[in-house]
Amino acid sequence: MSANVNTSLPLEYQTEQSRMNILGFWIFLGAEIVLFATLFSVYGVLYKNYAGGPTHQDIFMMKEVMIQTVLLLTSSFTMGVAIWEMRRNNKKGLIGWFILTLLLGAGFLFMEINEFIHYVHEGATMQTSAFLSSLFVLLGTHGAHVTFGIFWATMVIIQIVKRGLTPVTARKTFIIGLYWHFLDVVWIFIFTFVYLKGMVL
Amino acid sequence: MGIKWDEILITGDPIILGSQIAILLTSLGIIGGITYLKKWNWLWREWITTVDHKRIGIMYIVSAVLMFFRGGMDGLMMKAQTSRPEMGFLDAQHYNEVFTAHGVIMILFMAMPFLIGLMNVVIPLQIGARDVAFPQLNALSFWLFFSGAMLFNIAFVVGGAPDAGWTSYFPLAGKEFSPGIGNNYYAISLQIAGLGTLMTGINFIVTILKMRTKGMTLMRMPMFTWTTLITSVIIVAAFPIFTVALALMTFDRLYGTHFFTVAAGGSDMLWANLFWLWGHPEVYIVILPAFGMFSEIISTFSRKQLYGYKSMVVSIVAIAVLSMLVWVHHFYTMGSGALVNSFFSITTMMIAVPTGVKMFNWLFTMRKGRIKMTTAMLWSLAFVPNFVIGGVTGVMLAMGAADYQYHNTLFLVAHFHYVLIPGVVFAVFAGLYYWWPKMFGFMLNEKLGKWHFWLFVIGFNVTFMPMFFLGLNGAVRRAYTFSAESGFAPLFLLSAIGSVILAAGFAVFCYNIYWSIRYADRNISSDPWDARTLEWATASPVQHYNFAKLPEVKSLDVFWYMKKNNEGLTLKDEEIEEIHMPSNSGLPFLMCVAFGIVGFFLIFEWHLLAAISAVLIIAGLIYRSFDYNDGYHIHKDEIKKTESAWRKMEGKVNNHVS
Numbered sequence: 028m029s030a031n032v033n034t035s036l037p038l039e040y041q042t043e044q045s046r047m048n049i050l051g052f053w054i055f056l057g058a059e060i061v062l063f064a065t066l067f068s069v070y071g072v073l074y075k076n077y078a079g080g081p082t083h084q085d086i087f088m089m090k091e092v093m094i095q096t097v098l099l100l101t102s103s104f105t106m107g108v109a110i111w112e113m114r115r116n117n118k119k120g121l122i123g124w125f126i127l128t129l130l131l132g133a134g135f136l137f138m139e140i141n142e143f144i145h146y147v148h149e150g151a152t153m154q155t156s157a158f159l160s161s162l163f164v165l166l167g168t169h170g171a172h173v174t175f176g177i178f179w180a181t182m183v184i185i186q187i188v189k190r191g192l193t194p195v196t197a198r199k200t201f202i203i204g205l206y207w208h209f210l211d212v213v214w215i216f217i218f219t220f221v222y223l224k225g226m227v228l
Numbered sequence: 229m230g231i232k233w234d235e236i237l238i239t240g241d242p243i244i245l246g247s248q249i250a251i252l253l254t255s256l257g258i259i260g261g262i263t264y265l266k267k268w269n270w271l272w273r274e275w276i277t278t279v280d281h282k283r284i285g286i287m288y289i290v291s292a293v294l295m296f297f298r299g300g301m302d303g304l305m306m307k308a309q310t311s312r313p314e315m316g317f318l319d320a321q322h323y324n325e326v327f328t329a330h331g332v333i334m335i336l337f338m339a340m341p342f343l344i345g346l347m348n349v350v351i352p353l354q355i356g357a358r359d360v361a362f363p364q365l366n367a368l369s370f371w372l373f374f375s376g377a378m379l380f381n382i383a384f385v386v387g388g389a390p391d392a393g394w395t396s397y398f399p400l401a402g403k404e405f406s407p408g409i410g411n412n413y414y415a416i417s418l419q420i421a422g423l424g425t426l427m428t429g430i431n432f433i434v435t436i437l438k439m440r441t442k443g444m445t446l447m448r449m450p451m452f453t454w455t456t457l458i459t460s461v462i463i464v465a466a467f468p469i470f471t472v473a474l475a476l477m478t479f480d481r482l483y484g485t486h487f488f489t490v491a492a493g494g495s496d497m498l499w500a501n502l503f504w505l506w507g508h509p510e511v512y513i514v515i516l517p518a519f520g521m522f523s524e525i526i527s528t529f530s531r532k533q534l535y536g537y538k539s540m541v542v543s544i545v546a547i548a549v550l551s552m553l554v555w556v557h558h559f560y561t562m563g564s565g566a567l568v569n570s571f572f573s574i575t576t577m578m579i580a581v582p583t584g585v586k587m588f589n590w591l592f593t594m595r596k597g598r599i600k601m602t603t604a605m606l607w608s609l610a611f612v613p614n615f616v617i618g619g620v621t622g623v624m625l626a627m628g629a630a631d632y633q634y635h636n637t638l639f640l641v642a643h644f645h646y647v648l649i650p651g652v653v654f655a656v657f658a659g660l661y662y663w664w665p666k667m668f669g670f671m672l673n674e675k676l677g678k679w680h681f682w683l684f685v686i687g688f689n690v691t692f693m694p695m696f697f698l699g700l701n702g703a704v705r706r707a708y709t710f711s712a713e714s715g716f717a718p719l720f721l722l723s724a725i726g727s728v729i730l731a732a733g734f735a736v737f738c739y740n741i742y743w744s745i746r747y748a749d750r751n752i753s754s755d756p757w758d759a760r761t762l763e764w765a766t767a768s769p770v771q772h773y774n775f776a777k778l779p780e781v782k783s784l785d786v787f788w789y790m791k792k793n794n795e796g797l798t799l800k801d802e803e804i805e806e807i808h809m810p811s812n813s814g815l816p817f818l819m820c821v822a823f824g825i826v827g828f829f830l831i832f833e834w835h836l837l838a839a840i841s842a843v844l845i846i847a848g849l850i851y852r853s854f855d856y857n858d859g860y861h862i863h864k865d866e867i868k869k870t871e872s873a874w875r876k877m878e879g880k881v882n883n884h885v886s
Binding site: 043046047049050054055057058061062065066069072073076077078080136143153154155156157158160161163164179182183186195 | 362363426429430432433437438464465466467468469471472473475476479483484485486487491492493494495498502505525635850853854856
């Protein structure tokens with residue numbers, strides 16, 4: 028199974044098992060799209076059901092959301108640079124850009140947690156109305172994915188430090204790259220359909 | 229946390245007390261038996277830690293048969309309760325719990341694992357591969373299913389059973405109307421099992437797309453492989469919806485959110501939509517692999533290539549697409565309006581077209597074939613007319629306007645049993661009789677198999693045919709009793725008698741397994757049915773590496789032509805190479821335990837304990853991330869020995885199929 032090595036391909040694609048893992052992860056991302064699409068449609072059904080509680084305009088803080096967005100979009104760019112460094116076989120560059128990505132991600136998370144705390148102080152909790160239930164769960168699911176990604180990537184960075192760039196560590200890094208960009212795409216949809224739409228309506 | 233110790237075990241009901249004692253004694257018996265026979269080490273090494281797709285498949289099938297027994301007992305209890313008017317065997321609450329358990333267990337813990345088990349055993353062999361793409365993930369899938377199934381099964385003795393039906397509609401399933409923890413069991417245990425199913429879906433897509441042997445193009449794949457591929461695609465497309473729906477249900481019940489509670493702006497209809505957005509594709513997730521198995525069996529025992537192979541492929545893809553577009557037909561009466569109902573009426577009826585194409589293809593496959601009436605073939609033959617009854621009544625139900633008459637009556641119950649029992653249960657029995665020799669190296673007894681078949685099929689028809697007429701006369705489903713004045717009594721009694729015959733059929737099946745394990749002839753061919761696909765090109769039971777030399781495929785039904793042209797059947801010594809195999813791992817089982825513990829605490833709403841034990845799951849993930857075990861190689865000598873052992877025996881075997 029691990030036979031069939033093709034060294035003309037990029038490191039992460041060289042073994043048959045790696046190619047299968049990457050395809051499997053793409054399919055998993057397909058499932059994730061369905062998962063987030065379902066959450067978006069739940070939000071789409073419930074987003075005007077304030078039940079007498081706070082509305083979008085009452086609680087959203089656009090400046091903070093803009094900072095979150097910039098942090099996360101930048102982290103997607105630095106993730107891309109990290110993979111580019113990996114392709115150049117530059118372990119140091121890879122690790123540096125990778126860590127920068129995670130720091131940006133952590134910054135995003137920090138902002139998001141603050142946002143949640145702010146909402147709760149405003150009296151907007153998950154239990155207040157159907158709108159807020161769907162908002163918290165949609166944002167929370169995305170945030171949980173980012174959190175999971177940071178821990179997961181930390182494991183992989185440790186493995187790159189210990190083992191260097193091998194077909195296995197390269198594949199793991201590449202897959203996290205896919206995951207990270209996916210979270211970015213989801214955020215763009217959240218930004219558009221939750222924040223922008225919520226502010227203009 | 230406020231743990232109420234006195235409410236953990238259900239007390240005060242003689243039936244449940246009996247079950248508790250029976251469960252305790254059985255568990256002690258199993259533990260004692262394994263200890264006495266000193267089999268713990270063997271069980272751990274050969275089964276619990278295995279990543280071999282064939283063994284995982286067998287574990288799935290064993291679990292499914294056990295769940296069949298459990299779900300069947302629930303069915304019999306319902307039939308006993310409704311056998312006479314005003315029976316006092318079960319009260320209303322108990323009856324609710326029983327039909328909920330029956331539905332959930334039969335669909336999710338019997339049909340699904342039975343089919344996934346057979347897929348696991350057969351698919352890698354059919355495509356000429358040595359395992360699935362992700363063997364350890366495959367083991368994790370099984371153990372997550374097992375964890376969820378066990379959690380669900382203890383509900384009725386520990387903490388209280390879910391009682392809102394297998395669809396668990398809101399508002400009934402919400403905290404307001406179901407305040408106990410019973411429905412938490414539904415939300416949490418199905419979530420855990422569902423994760424396993426999603427992983428299975430991904431695993432099989434990659435396996436089938438990437439691991440086919442040389443020459444096996446997509447259009448040369450056996451039909452069971454095709455249906456498994458499409459089923460896996462539906463799993464990946466539909467299961468995340470269920471994941472979200474169950475998560476939202478959990479949030480509503482545990483953390484007071486308002487997705488489905490009308491009070492603070494939630495929508496109970498949202499649950500019905502999400503549930504059936506997954507639930508209807510789920511029906512096709514269980515039916516498509518069954519179609520695949522019938523295709524293999526009918527083709528083998530008609531001794532002809534499958535008729536209309538391309539139209540079969542097109543129709544399963546069409547069914548898969550349509551399966552996503554029909555979910556509203558489960559709740560026409562909830563007032564979506566005429567336009568919406570009409571749209572879904574039409575899409576629903578359209579499914580009959582590709583299904584009809586498949587029916588005719590099976591019939592034309594048999595036409596002018598030399599049909600062998602084996603047990604597997606009998607199941608497939610019985611499937612055709614019985615399934616057509618289910619399908620035609622389905623088209624009746626599909627008509628939105630007419631559905632107002634049938635909705636929530638026993639007519640519907642009869643309809644879906646006529647679809648699911650001939651469609652899925654007949655298929656898994658057929659598949660089990662057919663592939664049993666491949667799994668174990670001996671056959672199930674054909675004579676007992678025919679007893680099993682006739683009792684089961686007659687019992688099935690006697691049980692469910694009366695329910696069509698009861699339903700048309702207005703008998704509602706999920707009602708625990710009826711009055712003598714309703715005039716339903718004779719048909720209900722007939723149905724109850726049928727269920728006993730059905731149960732007798734199942735008993736013969738269990739006896740057949742016992743008999744065959746003890747007495748069946750071990751000296752049989754590796755290809756006892758004279759079959760057509762690659763799983764029969766290797767030993768029975770299959771050696772752990774599946775194929776010493778990966779076969780090359782030049783046409784459809786490749787093994788048939790290999791036999792006919794006598795090519796590729798022998799193995800030369802110089803063709804043997806070392807084979808790389810994945811190592812066993814205890815991690816999937818430990819994850820099953822960890823998920824079980826976390827799930828249990830969540831069900832009881834002991835959040836702190838759940839959070840603490842979630843560390844176990846995280847620890848498992850971290851361990852897996854740092855696990856660089858790259859498997860091992862099997863030496864040439866070992867392969868040579870194994871291969872010559874079974875190849876030498878061919879030609880000296882007994883034939884049990886005339």
